[in-house]
Amino acid sequence: MEKNAKIYVAGHKGLVGSAIWKNLQQKGYTNLIGRTHKELDLLDGLAVKAFFDVEQPEYVVLAAAFVGGIMANSLYRADFIYKNLQIQQNVIGESFRHGVKKLLFLGSTCIYPKDAPQPMREDALLTSPLEYTNEPYALAKIAGLKLCESFNLQYGTNYIAVMPTNLYGPNDNFHLEKSHVMPAMIRKIYLSKLLTDNAWTGIRRDLELRPVEGVDGTASEEAIESVLGKYGIFRGKVLLWGTGRPLREFLWSEEMADASVYILEHVDFKDIIGAADYSAGNAAIPALGDIRNCHINVGTGKELTIRQLADLIVRTVGYQGGVEFDASKPDGTMRKLTDVTKLHSLGWHHKIEIEEGVTRLYQWYRQSLGI
Numbered sequence: 001m002e003k004n005a006k007i008y009v010a011g012h013k014g015l016v017g018s019a020i021w022k023n024l025q026q027k028g029y030t031n032l033i034g035r036t037h038k039e040l041d042l043l044d045g046l047a048v049k050a051f052f053d054v055e056q057p058e059y060v061v062l063a064a065a066f067v068g069g070i071m072a073n074s075l076y077r078a079d080f081i082y083k084n085l086q087i088q089q090n091v092i093g094e095s096f097r098h099g100v101k102k103l104l105f106l107g108s109t110c111i112y113p114k115d116a117p118q119p120m121r122e123d124a125l126l127t128s129p130l131e132y133t134n135e136p137y138a139l140a141k142i143a144g145l146k147l148c149e150s151f152n153l154q155y156g157t158n159y160i161a162v163m164p165t166n167l168y169g170p171n172d173n174f175h176l177e178k179s180h181v182m183p184a185m186i187r188k189i190y191l192s193k194l195l196t197d198n199a200w201t202g203i204r205r206d207l208e209l210r211p212v213e214g215v216d217g218t219a220s221e222e223a224i225e226s227v228l229g230k231y232g233i234f235r236g237k238v239l240l241w242g243t244g245r246p247l248r249e250f251l252w253s254e255e256m257a258d259a260s261v262y263i264l265e266h267v268d269f270k271d272i273i274g275a276a277d278y279s280a281g282n283a284a285i286p287a288l289g290d291i292r293n294c295h296i297n298v299g300t301g302k303e304l305t306i307r308q309l310a311d312l313i314v315r316t317v318g319y320q321g322g323v324e325f326d327a328s329k330p331d332g333t334m335r336k337l338t339d340v341t342k343l344h345s346l347g348w349h350h351k352i353e354i355e356e357g358v359t360r361l362y363q364w365y366r367q368s369l370g371i
Helices: 013-024 045-056 071-074 075-095 132-155 181-196 200-209 221-230 253-266 271-273 306-317 341-345 356-366
Strands: 007-010 060-061 102-106 159-164 164-169 237-241 249-253 296-298 322-326
Touching: 007 013, 013 164, 013 253, 045 075, 045 132, 045 181, 060 075, 060 253, 071 075, 071 132, 075 132, 102 132, 102 237, 102 253, 132 159, 159 253, 164 253, 164 306, 181 200, 181 237, 181 306, 181 356, 200 221, 237 296, 237 306, 249 253, 249 356, 253 296, 296 341, 306 322
Parallel strands: 007 060, 060 102, 102 159, 159 296, 164 249, 237 322
Antiparallel strands: none
16 A cells, blocks of 8 residues: 555554554554544444545545444344444445455454354355354355455455454443453453442542443442442452453554554455456456355454453452452353464464453543543
């Protein structure tokens, strides 16, 4: 890509999008375009078309999505499939109609079957049923990667789909109901530590910036303890969902950004399917046979249990209380480890290990509170 190429990053304020934006800037790209949700509703097809008509981006990064953890996926099933399908349809469709040179679509490793062989290779896709709790979101992301793959095969476009493992990092979502497992766990353990220490100034500061069910830092101590208790946050104890046995892999979001920009700069669709004569503008190439699973897993290839993650966060926060698990609540998929052989063969490897990453995220969270 040319350093002055016009690059649209959809979702540039989110966890991954903001990291990709920062990475592009650090690498010298000077013509970046971003719109907040208030400025451009990606669910509105006419608004997205008007945006592309005016801006005419040459490259697109689709990092915008409606996301959340187990609780949110269980509560908002319709939203997870409808909103994500709509966002993808609008952005990828307008990218095609406006001749975008290259598009990077960000999915998720939840696309793989619940009982997929571990570690999960790209060709495990659609081989058996999905995990029920996040099935709507997974189906939307599968549709997105197939949309990219199908445009490439029919029209010779250069749309690359990457499937990141569980991500965490700066600008993460610490909402107790809608966040992913790591930021939720960090906040719960941190708030329980403050309750245990009777540190009400810190508790009120936390709720001032991130209210819980409308309860903010001005509420009474009783009201605050009551709402925190609904989320398993008590004096001297934190109650977490599930058994603690599921294994999870985590990737620092800024490393996901680095992998994304690396793929934008160095990887084309022809590199993935091994067709040297594939070029933009060509139609389908049936001579290669069935072409599928063209997406790329992005992860570390390393894992730990949820209980081990909780223990790591306890040590990082300096928490003296207990951590218990509520086995009556769902675990989700028991293991989700990516096979990153394809990614490594394309030339990218991670550097930040989980111990360093948890410390970084906890420090970022405290800084966001002004501490």
